[in-house]
Amino acid sequence: MIILLFLFWLALNGKVTLEIVLFGLVISVAVTFAIHRLLDINIRKEVLFFKRLPGIVCYLFYLVGQIVLSNLQVMRLILKPDSRRPKIVWFSPKTKGETAKVALANSITLTPGTVTVALGEEEICVYALRSEMAEGLEDSGFVEKLCRLEGEKND
Secondary structure (H helix, E strand, O other), X not given: OHHXXXXXXXXXXXXXXXXXXXXXXXXXXXXXXXXXXXXXXXXXXXXXXXXXXXXXXXXXXHHHHHHHHHHHHHHHHHHOXXXXXXXXXXXXXXXXXXXXXXXXXXXXXXXXXXXXXXXOXXXXXXXXXXXXHHXXXXXXXXXXXXXXHHHHXXX
């Protein structure tokens, strides 16, 4: 955290002098100490976050790719409508933690053509424009990648 805040301080100042570097270090240490005390963050949590960061970035790239693909599907539906009906699906995700379940529900909602209607403790309800958009949600790439991130948490 200290390093990130210090780099942010340098980026905001735009130049590097001894005075700016010293003030930046003091302020970065003070802010980091205050944040750790107020938010109950410790070094282990920070190390865990940086250890999981590549997986989080990969997940975000995957999410963007799925958003693009879903946009193309929805555009195809708009340009060539058919008589198929929307579908509501309930499924139990394999993810364990609350954060992963919320990330999954939000990822589904961000993907065009699907909306998370309800998020319970055990199940997620999803509304899909077409039944094929709702197929395989419980085994989707989102679930796989989130389970992998949760696995890294326990290491």
